[in-house]
Amino acid sequence: MSSPEHIHHPSPAQYWKIAVVLAVLTAVEVAIYYIHRDFDLGHFNTVLLLLLAALKFVIVIGWYMHLRFEKSTLSRFFTGGFILASALYTIVLTALGVIAIRGG
Amino acid sequence: MTATAERPTTTIFRRPSSTKGLWSWITTVDHKRIGIMYGYAAFTFFIIGGLEALLLRIQLSQANGEFLTAGAYNALFTMHGTTMIFLFVMPASSALMNYLLPLLIGARDVAFPRLNALSWWIFFFGAIFLYSTFIFGTSMAPVGVDGVGGVDGNLAPGGGPGSFNFLADSPDGGWFGYQPNAGPLYSPGTAMDYWALGLQIVGLASLVSSVNFLVTVLNLRAKGMRLLRMPVFAWMTTITSFLLLFSLPIIAVALFMVTFDRQFGSLFFAANAGGDPILWQHLFWLFGHPEVYILILPAMGIVSEILPTFSRKPLFGYSAVVFAGAAIAFLGFGVWAHHMFASGITPVAQAAFGLATMTIAIPTGIKIFNWLGTMWMGRIRLHTPMLFAIGFVAMFTIGGLSGVTHAVVPSDWQQTDTYYIVAHFHYVIFGGAVFGLFGGLYYWFPKLTGRLMNERLGKAHFWLMLLGFNLTFGPMHWLGLQGMVRRTWKYAPETGLEPWNLAVTVGAFIIAFSIFIFMINWFTSRRRGEESGLDPWDARTVEWMAPNPTPEYNFAVPPVVTSLDHFWHLKYEEDTEGRAVRVDHADEMLANIEHDQLNPVSPIHLPNPSYFPFFFALGLPIMFYGVIYHRTPWGKALILVGLVISLAAVIGWAMEPLEEPHGDDGGLAEHDQLELAEAAVSPEGSDPVLPPAGGETESSDD
């Protein structure tokens, strides 16, 4: 039951490559932070940083946590929890005026 | 009975082995015994919460009542709500879910038996912790601008004459603990700390069991029991578990924030320092509204089992009932702000949440019509469980309809904080959940005892409770519409509210009397009730294929399920005109089933009892007492003692052999500290996969 999953798992070399990607993404994030400080990037700053974070987030879940290689039940629950949390707290922050303030 | 729980041969710690007496209950990991303990604890708190309600009602039975002080009144309505929700309805549902879930899906136990025991003990100690506020807690008036105050529990001026003021030293901020009223500034003293930390512990118990139930349902169903062949009660248990899983973390954060505010000087809800009290309301109701469905969905599941059985028809629209339950749960996450229409949220939010709330009426309506459709043209037998199920449908519908009136925002503004709201949620929670739970108790009593409850007393209980219930909560509708406000311990005679209030109080005592009848029935029927045999109700689902009372191993032969209502289809077939006809050999078959289930052919391996869930749970309240008194040296010592007890239990848990023959779990990494158990798990008696690597092996074994 659990053995087939090992077949698809990435190899250590691939794990290292993924780590390099993650490190580069982090470096880009920090770079954007400094660029934004000196040359105001406006909303691009927020959008870019969130996208980069999302990318790292997905890479760790998909490859390091092996969610890509697991049964779909697991990813359904996990994404379910994530989407629920995002939706609920977005509504709360909107209701409390936080998100509108940041957007403007 | 040849079934035995095999004992491990090599252990570090001697495993508990008693099967009778106190220790057997403390160390049990049997889902049925755990369910029974949940049940008795819940019922005890039902009595306590009921007595609190009676005291409140005595106070309100006449205008300008002088029975309670204002402080005692505040404490009693706070503890009544907290008790009934967290210490009665939730654990009572938990009792039935624990006892029945494995039976309903044809399993021998839940996925993680020791975690199950852990849930129960955490709940138990959490409840004791919460109630110890009556002994240790203090409640003081806020220090006023002139620096006076800090006297006794009388927030209201003077407090007036009245008794029971000793009760005032307990949580008095309402079951919802609104901030900043329940914060350090306006509720100094320790009582609200007991409330916040007590609920934290009790919540942890539910979180642990939600994961446990979900894994059980997902992985342990009997062969052939596909998801859409599960009994509806198993479905509603699943949906409830999801609600718990996703809503409890929110209240955990909110309660931690309160505790940090009160104990460590953070300012989350300190309105005077820029904290936002509305944040509390959002977080509380983000949890609090799903909580409403956590209370009602199990009862809906119970009723969906009882109605088909006693109507002798399949549940009308099985999959619609299941999906409606899921839809209620899903929508239930998106309507929390309807508790806050009067809190100054924006008009857009009011409109959105009002509409969302109304949509919940759709799946709920689907369920109600399905239940009616089940009874329609059925050959109905009005046994006590059926009466409670019908009572549930009727009373819950009334509560549901008054609920829709709150969804209309301007209407809600008129109703907020009046007795109309009190009437509504009692129709839903008492008329709904409690009627359903009682129905379940009567229905499944034989599984517990092998006997039936007395029908005559059962019917007396039902009719008296129905009468008392409506006399209590019906008039609250008009009292509320006449403007009687909640949580106020006195009203003036000129308001003209007195007659109905007196009626309400009389109704409350009738309910109390009906519960007394139930208790007599329960305790006499346990010993002297009519023997039930295997299938007293001509039931439909596989839990009735296990003997009554349920043997320790549940099923000697796990059922292999071929259809929805599997058990029914074994007994009945369709004739040419599509009518259900009992098959010729049905009685013989039932006798065979009972014989096979009572006589296992080979030893059945059951999970072994364990001390560690009990001791792990014991550490938590000790730690939390320490948090409340952390400013004193002995408070710090208590934190340490609690930590050591829990940690020792975790280590013991981890060292306890896993390689028991079948069944026991490694302790699912649920609570953070439990994950330590996961990590440190070291099965004795099993060879490591790998040969010892030369010099690496250290002889540091103890």
Added chain:
Amino acid sequence: MTELTHEASLEHAHPEHEGTGVDDRKLGMWLFLSSEFLFFGALISNYLLYSNRAGFPGVYPAEIYDIPFTSVSSFVLLMSSLTMVLAHNAQSRQDVNGTRTWLFATAALGAIFLGGQVFEFTEFIVNFDMKLSTNPAASAFYVLTGFHGTHVAIGVIMLLSLWGISRRRGGLSDKQGLNLELVGLYWHFVDIIWIVIFTVVYLLSVPPA
């Protein structure tokens, strides 16, 4: 021997039941982690609510962040996910030394991260006088990062326990290999939460104008 351990590894997959085919404990872990989103979501929202609300006394967290320092400690935590997955990989290849080395490396990186957090908190409290009770923004910062740190600390303890068992018994059995996988899931989860915190709480947070 092989047969025996094989059986043990399947014990939680219940071939005799209808089910997901996913090991009980693994399924439970994923369910638990999915609920943790709600836990950290509340704490992060809480921070977002207060972090740039004007008019609080004292220092705002966003005014005193040491971005280079936090970038380094974020990098450390991120790389601990690499070592974690390498430990898991080594275990699945039955490479005892590799498992042990990577387990220890993961725990060490986690400990370095925690050390960084202790340093950061001390810095904020001592040099900038930003305490838990300074203002709601500070409260939210400390409680959010504190709870995350607590999760990391629990992870470090679990990793060290596994490492200790592996040393004492000359390797981990299949069953403990599953434990390693579960600890790994938990560890990666704590890491992805930090990915969010690093971006949202540190890089994007601005003090009120």
